[in-house]
Amino acid sequence: MKVLIIEDNEDLTLNMVNYLEQENIRCETAKNLFEAQDKLLAFQYDCILLDLMLPDGNGLDILSFIKSNQISANVLIISAKNALDDRLRGLDLGADDYLPKPFHLSELLARLRAIYRRSKLDGWDQIIFNEINLDTKLLEAKVNQSVLDLTKKEYDLLLFFLTNKNRVIGKEAIAQHLWGDYTDDLANFDFVYQHVKNLRKKIEKAGGKDYIKTVYGIGYKFDANAK
Known part of the structure; x- marks a missing residue:
């Protein structure tokens, strides 16, 4: 599985990358909307981990970008607990799931695998x-x-x-x-x-x-x- 982590918190990004790569998940990162859009146009990903609060805009704009450019990647929103409205809007815009911060890395892995099974493996391991x-x-x-x-x-x-x-x-x-x-x-x-x-x-x-x-x-x- 190959994922793009769109997150501006460097410590959290590093923790996710270190943990997921030990589980045979290839990770690439973007710390803002501009970097994310550039990578999404250039490369293919199985799943996107999307923070909604980015330094140059709202992460929800990525969902519209994905749809308008017909990018076939699943999206898992990772957001603060108090961002319920944005999470719900994200699901309406096409996100597959959301995980409130703070979260355990083991739960993040489980959510990613579940999304991958549903989208790529017809629900099977x-x-x-x-x-x-x-x-x-x-x-x-x-x-x-x-x-x-x-x-x-x-x-x-x-x-x-x-x-x-x-x-x-x-x-x-x-x-x-x-x-x-x-x-x-x-x-x-x-x-x-x-x-x-x-x-x-x-x-x-x-x-x-x-x-x-x-x-x-x-x-x-x-x-x-x-x-």
């Missing part, structure tokens, strides 16, 4: 596709009931492919998903080829089909109809 089974709680991948020995990046890549079946995904989009903000420091995207190659090899070695097809000059596609 597992993704099952033919002979492939991914358990998003155990962070475990199986092919024909054999556990694959995947690196964290290979697991993230397989999950990304399975939740985007039959879609052509560019190398840059894959790089952004795997490396987030650090992608700008990369000289090229050759590492994407290596991760895809390793993932293919491990799936085939376990008796799985080669679903991952190369789309030359663009990237890759997980072909659900592969034979």
Whole structure:
């Protein structure tokens, strides 16, 4: 899962990032509306953690921005307890849930996972596709009931492919998903080829089909109809 944290409190942001990244959730941050809008136009996120009180405006403006730009990301509002009207308005504008401050990080994680299950996994903790089974709680991948020995990046890549079946995904989009903000420091995207190659090899070695097809000059596609 990849999230964008829109929050101007640096200590809270750091605590959330440290906690969530230990739970295999990739985090990027924005401390104001301008940074948030810039990142939302440039990158894709599974979920947005949205503070409503930002230094350059109301976080609710992000919800209108998401709608007008047809951005497909879920939104979890994190706001002060006394901001009931804004929270209700946020839900009316399309937010998926809200969590009042202060909150326990374990509850934040539970809310994020619940939103992800509903939106991406049809309410389940597992993704099952033919002979492939991914358990998003155990962070475990199986092919024909054999556990694959995947690196964290290979697991993230397989999950990304399975939740985007039959879609052509560019190398840059894959790089952004795997490396987030650090992608700008990369000289090229050759590492994407290596991760895809390793993932293919491990799936085939376990008796799985080669679903991952190369789309030359663009990237890759997980072909659900592969034979």
